[in-house]
Amino acid sequence: MTESTTTPAAAPGDRTVTGAPIRLEGVVKKYRGTTKPAVKKLDLEIDAGDIVAFVGPSGCGKTTTLKMINRLIEPTEGKVFIGDRDVTNEDPDKLRQSVGYVIQSGGLFPHWSVRKNIGAIPRVLGWDKKKIADRTDYLLDLVGLDAAAFADRLPKDMSGGQQQRVGVARALAADPPVLLMDEPFSAVDPITRVRLQDSLIAIQHEVAKTIVIVTHDFEEATKLGDKVLIFSEGGQIEQYATPEEILANPANAFVEEFIGSGATLAHLTLSRVKDVEHDEVTTATVGESSKEVAGRARAAGHTWIVVVDEHGRPRAWPSLREVESQDRITDYIDSRLPTVATSSTLNDALDSMLAASQGGTLVTDGRGRVVGSLTIASVMSVIRGQLADARDDVASYESHHHGDQQDASLPAFSESAQTAESEASRS
Numbered sequence: 001m002t003e004s005t006t007t008p009a010a011a012p013g014d015r016t017v018t019g020a021p022i023r024l025e026g027v028v029k030k031y032r033g034t035t036k037p038a039v040k041k042l043d044l045e046i047d048a049g050d051i052v053a054f055v056g057p058s059g060c061g062k063t064t065t066l067k068m069i070n071r072l073i074e075p076t077e078g079k080v081f082i083g084d085r086d087v088t089n090e091d092p093d094k095l096r097q098s099v100g101y102v103i104q105s106g107g108l109f110p111h112w113s114v115r116k117n118i119g120a121i122p123r124v125l126g127w128d129k130k131k132i133a134d135r136t137d138y139l140l141d142l143v144g145l146d147a148a149a150f151a152d153r154l155p156k157d158m159s160g161g162q163q164q165r166v167g168v169a170r171a172l173a174a175d176p177p178v179l180l181m182d183e184p185f186s187a188v189d190p191i192t193r194v195r196l197q198d199s200l201i202a203i204q205h206e207v208a209k210t211i212v213i214v215t216h217d218f219e220e221a222t223k224l225g226d227k228v229l230i231f232s233e234g235g236q237i238e239q240y241a242t243p244e245e246i247l248a249n250p251a252n253a254f255v256e257e258f259i260g261s262g263a264t265l266a267h268l269t270l271s272r273v274k275d276v277e278h279d280e281v282t283t284a285t286v287g288e289s290s291k292e293v294a295g296r297a298r299a300a301g302h303t304w305i306v307v308v309d310e311h312g313r314p315r316a317w318p319s320l321r322e323v324e325s326q327d328r329i330t331d332y333i334d335s336r337l338p339t340v341a342t343s344s345t346l347n348d349a350l351d352s353m354l355a356a357s358q359g360g361t362l363v364t365d366g367r368g369r370v371v372g373s374l375t376i377a378s379v380m381s382v383i384r385g386q387l388a389d390a391r392d393d394v395a396s397y398e399s400h401h402h403g404d405q406q407d408a409s410l411p412a413f414s415e416s417a418q419t420a421e422s423e424a425s426r427s
């Protein structure tokens with residue numbers, strides 16, 4: 001028998017995983033001076049090329065666990081492996097050069113240009129100038145920034161979202177197999193956050209690292225995570241599974257409580273967009289003075305506007321920063337603009353937001369004219385209100401139904417309950 005010497009060809013669209021698996025074995029963290037361990041005893045395997053999102057209530061040990069992977073926090077007990085390397089025995093500085101790390105506000109050196117920031121670790125590693133310059137240009141493009149415009153800027157001359165993009169580029173500079181992200185998108189506005197999330201998904205599609213991300217936001221976790229890890233206090237794993245599995249089969253009452261009631265979904269198809277109060281929007285037409293439009297928007301407390309055509313139909317929804325980057329409103333058309341009609345269900349609205357990967361959507365009337373906007377938060381708050389009402393109804397039914405003595409203040413209800421019971425017993 002002859003051995004095959006050919007390596008199986010990758011299927012079209014297959015990506016080369018450059019990430020390494022991460023394994024935690026019996027990892028414990030006891031902070032000095034505390035009685036309860038922050039992380040009790042954690043065994044965890046993360047597959048190469050996966051994004052795993054850590055979620056859980058405040059203080060449950062997410063950040064502690066994350067930082068034990070690059071030993072910004074030293075484990076009290078246990079071992080951490082990246083690939084085959086037992087990193088608990090490595091020089092921590094060396095280790096951190098091979099593990100990308102992204103924190104909340106980018107964490108860039110403020111007096112260094114973007115180029116210098118991105119080149120920080122490659123310089124320490126002794127790369128030559130040309131290689132660093134090429135890598136910087138590649139990474140800026142990867143994170144969606146124009147190298148010609150941004151490479152020589154200082155962080156303070158960039159938006160929070162742009163700084164965070166540079167933070168990601170810097171973390172990827174030395175091509176590490178692992179990227180750790182500690183609430184990377186929590187300091188930016190929701191629209192920017194959605195864009196950064198989408199950008200991370202696109203980047204990961206290309207680079208296929210192993211990414212661990214700590215987030216407070218379950219939506220973000222389900223959006224980004226190939227798997228989501230739900231912790232409870234003491235770094236206890238309550239469920240570690242794909243978002244679909246968690247939503248369909250929460251492992252226990254803790255997880256159920258954490259992700260919210262499943263009834264939420266049922267309500268989405270019952271309610272309509274017109275039942276939800278829309279936010280007002282500032283509209284403008286192509287060619288108007290940007291300054292005037294921005295002034296109008298600010299007076300209304302808006303941070304973005306909708307550019308509409310002569311029929312009032314939306315073309316784009318630029319932020320004021322984008323508006324003010326030009327003298328006049330441009331004729332740009334955003335082909336991915338999410339819109340829903342007032343007659344759509346809330347489910348449609350969420351679909352539209354998700355399809356466009358947006359945290360909000362424009363609302364149009366039957367003729368496609370913009371009448372306002374809707375955010376996921378406002379849709380969710382309506383649903384939560386409905387659920388609370390539904391629970392109150394059930395609770396009041398149960399308290400009266402199961403009470404031994406009749407409540408004199410509710411004779412009609414008691415009677416009807418009794419009637420229903422006697423009818424049921426007759427049938």
Ligand SMILES: Nc1ncnc2c1ncn2[C@@H]1O[C@H](COP(=O)(O)OP(=O)(O)OP(=O)(O)O)[C@@H](O)[C@H]1O
Pocket residue numbers: 031032034038056057058059060061062063064065
């Ligand atoms: N340096 C420290 N010294 C003592 N206790 C600490 C220290 N850092 C964290 N802790 C405690 O360890 C526990 C876990 O903290 P950790 O920051 O890992 O939680 P977390 O899940 O990331 O919380 P959050 O979501 O609020 O950021 C908490 O009870 C916290 O108070």
